[in-house]
Amino acid sequence: MSDGEGHEPAGRLSHLKGSGEAHIVDVGAKPATARSATAEGWIEMAPPALQALRDGELEKGDALATARIAGLMAAKRTAELVPLCHPVPLTHAEVELHVETEQQRVRCRGHAETVERTGVEMEALTAVQVALLTVYDMCKALDRGMRIGGVELVAKSGGRSGTWQR
Amino acid sequence: MSDGEGHEPAGRLSHLKGSGEAHIVDVGAKPATARSATAEGWIEMAPPALQALRDGELEKGDALATARIAGLMAAKRTAELVPLCHPVPLTHAEVELHVETEQQRVRCRGHAETVERTGVEMEALTAVQVALLTVYDMCKALDRGMRIGGVELVAKSGGRSGTWQR
C-alpha cells in the first residue's frame, strides 16, 4: 500500500493523472525503510452473546483465537483486497483482541511492520476489519444486531512523513 | 457462511463440540433457498479529504468507483477471509456509496443474494468493510485520522429464521 507519500508536497494533490483514473502510485524512487502501523476497532454486542464468547460457549468455537488468525492472514492479503495498495511483504504482524465488559464489546488492535518503500497502515486496518468480521460470524447466531465501529489508525512510523500518533 | 441456523433451538447453543474447537457447522440438511442480506457502514473524514473525494481530485483516482468494485470483489471472497464461513456462490451483489456532506462522511451499503443452504450476512458485511477500507486508502494522503463506524446488518431474508430488519 501507499502511505500517501507519493505526492508532492504533502497536503496537496499532484495532478499527474488529469483524468482522475485510478492507478497504483509510483513509489519506486522512495527508499526501503522500516515502517510500522497500528490500528484499532471494536464490535459491540448484546450481553448474552458477549457472555457466550467469554465463556467459550459459542457453537462455532473459540471466537478470539479464530479472529486473531483471520486478522493475521488478511493482513498478508491486503493488496489483493484493496485495489490500489502496493504489495508489501510484512516482517511482523500482531492482532490482539480483548473483551471490554463494561462497554459490552470486543476491542481489536492490529499491528504491522515492514521494511519497504511504502507504509503499512492498510495492512493494520485490514487485520482489524477482518478480525472483527470474524467475531461477528462466530457470534451472529446469538445477536444479529452487533455493530462494528471505532476503526481507525492509532499510530504509524517510518517513511517521509515520519511518526504519527492519534 | 452460516446464518446461525445450524443450532437447535434458535437462541440456545448446542454443544456438539464440547471442546469449543472451531469448525464449519453442518448445513447439509438444510434446503437451498433464496436468501438476501443488506449491511451498512460509514467512514468519516476531515473536510479537505471529503472535498477532494467529491471533486475527483484525489491523487489515486475516483474513490467511489474503485471502492464499489473492491466491495463487490471482496464479497465473492468472503469465505476465504472469514475462517468458518461456508462458501456461497452469490447470485446478485450491489455496493452503493454516497457522500453525506453534513456528517462529513461517506456511507456505504452492501447487498448480497444467493440461493443456498446458508445466509449471506457475512458477504454483505465484507463488501461494506472492504469498500470502506478502499475509501480510506484512496483518501489517506489527505487525512490519516479517518474513522470507520456504524458497520452493521440492516436486513436479511430467507432461511429458517426468516426476515429480520433492524
Place this chain on the structure above:
Amino acid sequence: MSDGEGHEPAGRLSHLKGSGEAHIVDVGAKPATARSATAEGWIEMAPPALQALRDGELEKGDALATARIAGLMAAKRTAELVPLCHPVPLTHAEVELHVETEQQRVRCRGHAETVERTGVEMEALTAVQVALLTVYDMCKALDRGMRIGGVELVAKSGGRSGTWQR
C-alpha cells in the same frame, strides 16, 4: 459469470441502475441448467521460439503442458479476476494447445461447462487468455515480440439464449 440474460428483453438494456454503477446482476430467478462455452485464441512467435517450443528446448520447460494447467486453474478463478462475474462451480473444463507451424503460432482452445444459473463464456475465455500468457512467459527469452490475438468465443449452449455458434 452472467451470460447477459439478466436483462429484459435480450438485446436491450434495462436501466435498473440509473447511475451506471457497476454491480453483479441478479440471476437468482433463473433456473440452474446445463451450460457450456468454447473459446479460442492464438499466440504467434518468431521461428526460433516456435522451434524451441516444439523441440522441448525451452529453458523453463514444457510450455504446452504448463500452459494447459495454467488455463484450467485460471478458469476456476475467473470470478476472482473479472469483477462482475458470478462465481460458477465448473463441472468440466478442457484446454487444448497445438502448434500451427505454417502460421507460426500456437493455437489454444478452452472449454468450460457447468449446471448453473449463468453461462461460462468468461471461464472459457479466461482459460484461453491465461494459457496464452503462460506460453508467452515460457518463450519470452527467445522472442519478446510475440503477439496474442484472435481471442473470441466460438460456441455456447444453454440458458435462455440457447445455442450460439460463431
Place this chain on the structure above:
Amino acid sequence: MSDGEGHEPAGRLSHLKGSGEAHIVDVGAKPATARSATAEGWIEMAPPALQALRDGELEKGDALATARIAGLMAAKRTAELVPLCHPVPLTHAEVELHVETEQQRVRCRGHAETVERTGVEMEALTAVQVALLTVYDMCKALDRGMRIGGVELVAKSGGRSGTWQR
C-alpha cells in the same frame, strides 16, 4: 516473473534441466534494479455495443472504470496465474483504456514497474488481458462476437537486456 535473463548467453538456451521439466528459474544472483514494462491490446465489438459502452448505457455499469481496476488487481496477482513467474512486488502500475471509434474497438495499455531481480513484462501483459476480459464481460449482453487481439509488449527497460522497444 523472469525476463529471460536467467540463461547464458541471451538468445541461447542453457540446458540446466535436461528433462525439460518446468521450474522457476534462478534469479537469486541477479541484482535488484529498476524495471518497467508496457503492453497493449484491444477488443473490437459491434457498433451497438461500443455505442452503449461509450454512452454509459451498459446494464452492468461503467465498463472502462471496472476494467481498469480489474487490470490493476490482476497485475498484482500475475505470479498466481502464470505458473513459472517469479513473484514481484510492483512499485507502480497503470491501466489505460480508450475507445477507438473508427476501428470499432477499445484499446488498452498496461504499465508496470518494480525494483527487483526480474522484469515485469508478464505483469503488464496480464493487466491488459484481464482488463480486456472485463470489457468483454461488461458488453457481452450486446455482442457475443467480440474479439481480443493485438496483445503484445510495446516496451521494457531495466535488467541485463536493457531497453527494448517494439
Place this chain on the structure above:
Amino acid sequence: MSDGEGHEPAGRLSHLKGSGEAHIVDVGAKPATARSATAEGWIEMAPPALQALRDGELEKGDALATARIAGLMAAKRTAELVPLCHPVPLTHAEVELHVETEQQRVRCRGHAETVERTGVEMEALTAVQVALLTVYDMCKALDRGMRIGGVELVAKSGGRSGTWQR
C-alpha cells in the same frame, strides 16, 4: 474435486483423451448428492518440541488452534491448489488435532461434507496436509527434523461408489 466416478466402468480407464492431456473430468451428468470424506495424518517430532507444544510454550503461539483454522481454510481452497479438482462448496468441515505422547507425534483428522456432483476426498486430505504444515511451522524453531506421514483417506461416503472404509 472428482471422486473418480467420471470413468466407465469403475476400475478401468476410459480413453477419452488419447493424448493423456490433463483436464477436469466431466461430472455434469452426475446427480448432486450428499458426500463426505475423512482423512488422517500425523507429524512426529522430538520430545522438547512436543513438550513445548503441549505446554503452550511455543514462541509463535498456540499450535493446535492455529493449525485447526489453517486446515479448515485450506479445505475451502482445495480446488485452487489441486489443478484438476472440481470446485465444491463445502457444507461442513472439521479438523481435529491431538497429541499422541507415546508415539511422540500430533495426529490430525480432517472431515469434509458437501451436497454435490463429486466427492470431497481431496478437501479432507488438503485440510490434513495444511494443518500438519502449520504445526511444522509453529514448532520448527525447536526441531527441524520433524516428519509428516500416514496421510491417507480413512472413509468416504456418497456418490456412485458408495461407502468406502479403510
Place this chain on the structure above:
Amino acid sequence: MSDGEGHEPAGRLSHLKGSGEAHIVDVGAKPATARSATAEGWIEMAPPALQALRDGELEKGDALATARIAGLMAAKRTAELVPLCHPVPLTHAEVELHVETEQQRVRCRGHAETVERTGVEMEALTAVQVALLTVYDMCKALDRGMRIGGVELVAKSGGRSGTWQR
C-alpha cells in the same frame, strides 16, 4: 515464513507473548540474505495405479507434469496457507517427481530459494505436500488407499542458523 531465528537464544523460547497468542514473529532487524531449503516426501500406491501413472494411462492426464506445476504454484502461495508464515518472494523453485518402482511409490523433492530476512523451509515443504496431493487426485480413481509419508526437510542453508542437513 520464519525460520525460527526470531527467538534468542536458539533452542530456547523467548516469552514475548505471555499469553501464547499466535502472531507473525518480527524479522525486521534481520538482514536479507540468500537462503535455500529442500524437502522430500512420497506417496505409495497399489501396483495398478502406479502402472497406469507410469504408462500415461490415467484418465485425468499426466500426473507427474501436473503435480510439478501444482507444487511450484503452491510454493508461491505458502504464506496464504500457513497462517504465521512471512510472505517471501521466491527467486528459484523446483519440484521433481520420480517413480520408485520397487517401493511402489512416487517420490517428490521440492526446492526453494530466496534472498530475504527469513528462510524458505515452509515453501519447500508446501511444494512437496501439494505435489503429492495432486498425484493422489490424479490416481484416486484406481486406488483410494494411497498413503503419503516421509515428508520432511532434507537440507537448508542461509540465515543465522546456517546450513542444516538431515
